[in-house]
Structures are given as C-alpha cells and as structure tokens.
Amino acid sequence: MKHPGKIVPFLIVLGLLLAGLQIDEAAAAPRPNPPSGTSEPIRITGIRHQPTSSSSRVVIDLEAQVPFEGHRLSDPPRLYVDLFGVNLSRPLSWKTVSIGDGIIDQARLAENRPGVVRVVLDLAGPGEHRIFSLPDPPRLIIEVKRKDGKAPSDQVGEARTAARRLKIVIDPGHGGKDPGAIGPGRLEEKEVVLDISLRVKRLLDATGRYETLLTRSGDVFIPLEERTAIANSHKADLFVSIHANANTKKTARGISTYRLGMNPDQDAVELAARENKTSRRKLSEVELILKDLVLTSKSNESILLAQTVQSAMVNETRSLNHNGSDLGIREALFYVLVGAEMPAVLTEVSFITNLEEEKLLRKDAYRQALAQGIVQGIEMFLQESKRVTSRAN
Numbered sequence: 001m002k003h004p005g006k007i008v009p010f011l012i013v014l015g016l017l018l019a020g021l022q023i024d025e026a027a028a029a030p031r032p033n034p035p036s037g038t039s040e041p042i043r044i045t046g047i048r049h050q051p052t053s054s055s056s057r058v059v060i061d062l063e064a065q066v067p068f069e070g071h072r073l074s075d076p077p078r079l080y081v082d083l084f085g086v087n088l089s090r091p092l093s094w095k096t097v098s099i100g101d102g103i104i105d106q107a108r109l110a111e112n113r114p115g116v117v118r119v120v121l122d123l124a125g126p127g128e129h130r131i132f133s134l135p136d137p138p139r140l141i142i143e144v145k146r147k148d149g150k151a152p153s154d155q156v157g158e159a160r161t162a163a164r165r166l167k168i169v170i171d172p173g174h175g176g177k178d179p180g181a182i183g184p185g186r187l188e189e190k191e192v193v194l195d196i197s198l199r200v201k202r203l204l205d206a207t208g209r210y211e212t213l214l215t216r217s218g219d220v221f222i223p224l225e226e227r228t229a230i231a232n233s234h235k236a237d238l239f240v241s242i243h244a245n246a247n248t249k250k251t252a253r254g255i256s257t258y259r260l261g262m263n264p265d266q267d268a269v270e271l272a273a274r275e276n277k278t279s280r281r282k283l284s285e286v287e288l289i290l291k292d293l294v295l296t297s298k299s300n301e302s303i304l305l306a307q308t309v310q311s312a313m314v315n316e317t318r319s320l321n322h323n324g325s326d327l328g329i330r331e332a333l334f335y336v337l338v339g340a341e342m343p344a345v346l347t348e349v350s351f352i353t354n355l356e357e358e359k360l361l362r363k364d365a366y367r368q369a370l371a372q373g374i375v376q377g378i379e380m381f382l383q384e385s386k387r388v389t390s391r392a393n
C-alpha cells in the first residue's frame, strides 16, 4: 500500500477501527466460537439506554469487543443476547434498567453460566431489531425499531432530523445497449442490478428519512461519467453503484464492495477493465483526479461506507447463500466513482458467471436480502459517521 506519508497513520487507525466492526442479526448466521477458557474474561462496564430519532437502543459498554449471539422470542415479545468470554463487574452483578419508551420496556442483565452474560430486552411489541458491535470505545448495541416505524416516545431532536433529508443516489450498473455481464443461463447483469436498486429505493423511501434518486429507473444506457455527475449536481450525500461480478473462472463467487483506489489487486484490475469498458475517459485524466482524491476525506468515508455495506450484505444473505463467501472490501479504478464529491462505493452483489449464484440472483428473496443489506449498511454508515463527526467537534 502506497499512500502519502501523513495519510498512512490515519488509514491504519481507520483500518483497525473497521477491522473491529461487526454486525449481527439473530438469524441463522454461524456464530464465532467463544474464546477458550484460558484467556482473561472481558468485563462489562456499563449498560445504558440511548433513544435515536427512529429507534430505541441499549448500549452495553465493554473492555473489549466479544463474540455474541442474539435470539428473538415472541410470547411475550423479547430479545436476548448472549455475550461470550465476559464477566460482569461487581456493581452490575445483576441489573434491571427500566426504559418504558414504548419500544423497550426494560433491559435485564445477568450471568447465564460461567463466562456467559445474557442481556434480555422485554419489548413493548413486535419490531425489527439488529445487534452490532463497535470498537471505539468497545460496545455492543442492540437496536429495536417499532413495527409501525414510529419513533420512541421520549425521543429528542425530531425537528432537527426533519429539517433536511439526506440525499442518496443509487446507481444500477449498465443498461440499454450495455447488458453488463451475462450468466451461463443468460441472466443479464443490467436487469438484476436494476431490480435490486429499485428494491433499495423502496426500502429507503419507506423510512421517510431520505430522498433517494436512481441514475436510471429503466433499461436505458447512461455513460459512466454522467452517473457521478448526476449525484454531484443533486449535491447527494452518498453514492452507491450496484453491479454483479463476473469471472472466467466459473467457481468464482462471493460478495465484494469497492471504493476508488490506486492499489487494486489483479482481480480488481480485470474487473475494473470490464466495468469501465463503455467509458471514453482517458486513464491519464483519471489518474490526475485520483491523486487529488486520495488527499480528501471522502476517501476515508468511502472506506467506512464500503465496510458497512459489505458486512450487512454478507450478513443478510448468509442464510440463502450457504456457500457464499465474503470477499471483503477492495479498491479499484472504477471510472463511475471518479469525481464523486460524496462518499461513493461500488458493490458487486454476487457472481453472475457462477451457476449457483446466477440461480440465486434470479430469486426475489435473494434480491430482497441484498437490498436489505445495502440499506442497512447505508444506515450504519450514517450513524457511525455522525458519531465520529460529533466526537471530533
């Protein structure tokens, strides 16, 4: 990795921060193994309630990140999360926190068996939830949204969030004369990514929190350069380009998310060459823009966005794509991302050239899971970047 001197330490810090970011859902995801008995248990140092504009959160403060496992029970509605390799610090040896905000009634914390602490949330009713851990400071967050999407009753700052809705541009790759990659069963990338993008837009619109724009909503050709120009001219806050991967190796499979960067691996070079095919932009021109870009903070924000989108997509599709693989976040010279004035990423949702993944990409359920992952990743990014910004101020 070659970066100008001042940027390197920051990127390393950010990389460490990102490496520790995990998301989890109570679904059928494989669980990390609890740490072996020889290591010192990690202590839970606190539990607190945190209402946000759209949900109710319980935050468990820890000395370090630990493996966890969440479960949902319906009668009465409650949620429990086991944390492995942990001890309760003495004042917390048994604790109930009453919340009563119309979403979570109370949170209970107790040692379930040696080295395992169970957090139980008694819920006011059905609602979506997610569980994720953040590294700095180490904490586990259990977030619950009410089914009707209403905010908790004791929330603050509603007027402020209503003032300006964030603008998100979703870019379905290819279109019109450019079909993109084509699978062994003749499925076309342009059709799959448009459908996923429309699903992403519906999910984002349903929250009422965003203004969502699509670079194309039908089967039309749009030059790569115009796609970011659309986002820039609308002063968008985020840009997410959606594609399906292809490889001459039929066994290649998995999900990956890219940011613009100058240090691609060999696969990324080939992928970018294919995705850039329709561009008339000269490489020398692109490299000039890139030198600028590495010096801006958008590059670091794009790393965070790539990370949250990638992990949420992998998580959401795990139960449908049993042999799927997490190819992680990568960088490449995608022309469609060049010149974006906002955090911008390109996601390759699966390999259309892989027989099994092509079949999955035909399925509604798989497309929906990918869309949900992208939306969840966007929301996690927004929450995390807001936190970093407010801490820096």
Ligand SMILES: [Zn+2]
Pocket: 173, 174, 180, 181, 189, 243, 244, 275
């Ligand atoms: Zn593509």
